[in-house]
Amino acid sequence: MPDAKIPLPSVRRFPSYLRILLQKKDMGDKNISATQLAEELGLTPIQVRKDLASTGIEGRPKVGFSIDELIGSITHSLGWDNLTEALIIGAGNLGSALAAYNGFSAYGLKIVAIFDKDLDKIGKNVGDLVVQPVDRINQYIRSNRVTIAVIAVPANQAQATADMLIKCGIRGLWNFAPVNLKVPEDVVLQRTDLAASFAVLSVMLRRKYREETEWNDDEEVF
Amino acid sequence: MPDAKIPLPSVRRFPSYLRILLQKKDMGDKNISATQLAEELGLTPIQVRKDLASTGIEGRPKVGFSIDELIGSITHSLGWDNLTEALIIGAGNLGSALAAYNGFSAYGLKIVAIFDKDLDKIGKNVGDLVVQPVDRINQYIRSNRVTIAVIAVPANQAQATADMLIKCGIRGLWNFAPVNLKVPEDVVLQRTDLAASFAVLSVMLRRKYREETEWNDDEEVF
Numbered sequence: 292m293p294d295a296k297i298p299l300p301s302v303r304r305f306p307s308y309l310r311i312l313l314q315k316k317d318m319g320d321k322n323i324s325a326t327q328l329a330e331e332l333g334l335t336p337i338q339v340r341k342d343l344a345s346t347g348i349e350g351r352p353k354v355g356f357s358i359d360e361l362i363g364s365i366t367h368s369l370g371w372d373n374l375t376e377a378l379i380i381g382a383g384n385l386g387s388a389l390a391a392y393n394g395f396s397a398y399g400l401k402i403v404a405i406f407d408k409d410l411d412k413i414g415k416n417v418g419d420l421v422v423q424p425v426d427r428i429n430q431y432i433r434s435n436r437v438t439i440a441v442i443a444v445p446a447n448q449a450q451a452t453a454d455m456l457i458k459c460g461i462r463g464l465w466n467f468a469p470v471n472l473k474v475p476e477d478v479v480l481q482r483t484d485l486a487a488s489f490a491v492l493s494v495m496l497r498r499k500y501r502e503e504t505e506w507n508d509d510e511e512v513f
Numbered sequence: 514m515p516d517a518k519i520p521l522p523s524v525r526r527f528p529s530y531l532r533i534l535l536q537k538k539d540m541g542d543k544n545i546s547a548t549q550l551a552e553e554l555g556l557t558p559i560q561v562r563k564d565l566a567s568t569g570i571e572g573r574p575k576v577g578f579s580i581d582e583l584i585g586s587i588t589h590s591l592g593w594d595n596l597t598e599a600l601i602i603g604a605g606n607l608g609s610a611l612a613a614y615n616g617f618s619a620y621g622l623k624i625v626a627i628f629d630k631d632l633d634k635i636g637k638n639v640g641d642l643v644v645q646p647v648d649r650i651n652q653y654i655r656s657n658r659v660t661i662a663v664i665a666v667p668a669n670q671a672q673a674t675a676d677m678l679i680k681c682g683i684r685g686l687w688n689f690a691p692v693n694l695k696v697p698e699d700v701v702l703q704r705t706d707l708a709a710s711f712a713v714l715s716v717m718l719r720r721k722y723r724e725e726t727e728w729n730d731d732e733e734v735f
Contacts, residue, residue: 302716306708307691310668331669333693369712370719388610398708399715438718446532447553463718465711469529471555479721481714483707486528486620489687490591492703493621494524496660496685497592499701 297368301342305365306398307332308342312362324355371399377439377465378431380452382407382415382422385467385485386443391418402441404431432459439463446470519590523564527587528620529554530564534584546577593621599661599687600653602674604629604637604644607689607707608665613640624663626653654681661685668692 311331315323325343329336343356346364350356366372379386382405389395390405405417408425415422423431431437440461444452449468456464463479466472469487474480533553537545547565551558565578568586572578588594601608604627611617612627627639630647637644645653653659662683666674671690678686685701688694691709696702 297716299713299716302712303706303709306712307668310691314669331692333672333695368716370715375715384614384616388614392606392610394606398711400711439714446529447536450555462721463714465714469532470553473555477721479714479717481710483705483710484525485705487525488703488705489620489622490524490528491521492661492685492687492701493592493597494519494521494590495701499684499699
């Protein structure tokens with residue numbers, strides 16, 4: 292059981308390794324060095340060696356790591372060797388974009404259903420799915436044994452949505468609503484906040500511009 | 514200039530405050546307390562008071578904060594009082610989903626163009642935009658004075674794409690490709706990695722399940 296020891300920062304980098312490894316395999320490569328991986332991903336070779344060591348796969352001098360072994364070990368560590376099914380709650384802009392996004396399948400995640408409470412949205416097509424009414428969630432989760440849900444509802448509905456999903460048996464929540472959810476200890480919560488990321492980008496950009504302006508002002512004065 | 518001092522963790526929370534404040538304003542409310550904001554967002558009142566203090570707006574005892582003043586100050590601190598135009602490079606699944614996502618407008622971001630090098634994608638509609646060939650980027654940026662670009666190309670093309678964008682005059686990059694980009698000091702870089710978020714969720718969920726399984730095994734043994 293190697294992954295019980297793998298630090299989460301390494302886990303965050305595993306999907307990037309996997310993508311490069313699958314590309315190299317497609318190109319017919321058999322082995323890869325930590326240095327090559329580091330270059331492809333803008334990491335230091337030391338970091339890559341540390342991350343790869345946590346998979347339990349050992350590299351050989353002059354040969355490097357077996358690409359097949361690394362793919363197998365990383366995929367298994369992430370649990371991506373089994374397809375994971377997930378629901379999306381909320382068929383607004385973000386929920387619809389996530390439901391229609393095919394890229395999730397690359398990491399073993401399949402969005403199998405999308406729900407909303409808005410009568411105008413129910414019945415509409417989003418990607419390959421049809422928006423279902425929220426009052427069908429409980430039955431859906433119990434019939435289909437889904438354990439992961441993506442929350443894409445407005446902030447003020449997110450906690451109630453999470454509570455309801457957990458009652459229905461959901462064990463993993465991926466929250467895209469801009470709110471800190473409270474969940475019981477046996478539920479895993481991951482948050483992605485696009486607005487927060489953009490806020491940092493906006494403010495940093497303003498600061499750079501202002502610094503520049505101030506510096507120019509100084510130049511004129513002195 | 515209050516925002517030169519605002520810590521980035523507070524900046525990350527500003528969009529969430531803004532959303533609640535706009536909702537309350539729509540409902541006709543004039544004032545709000547730090548405690549109310551804290552409850553809506555799952556934060557501690559102490560954290561909220563600290564964040565709001567950084568905007569320069571002061572609350573009044575028993576009355577709280579003026580919603581209008583807070584909206585004005587936060588919007589201005591984020592630079593969201595001016596519409597920011599951005600390009601998307603890469604019209605694959607993620608780039609297309611981001612281009613079609615209307616939610617960005619809520620925080621002053623307007624996606625004005627999307628580019629790809631794939632002849633099969635050029636000319637296709639994505640949301641309200643038409644995919645343009647990458648060799649038009651330079652002219653587009655210079656004619657339209659766009660300073661922000663969203664990178665949604667494959668990992669192995671991301672650094673070259675970033676270099677090219679910076680040469681064309683882009684100052685802020687929002688990178689969705691799973692790679693650490695190297696950029697000059699005067700360029701602001703923000704990264705969002707959906708696969709990394711999901712990797713952590715997957716692994717944490719596996720760890721919880723395994724703990725449970727092990728615990729059940731122990732029960733049977735003892």
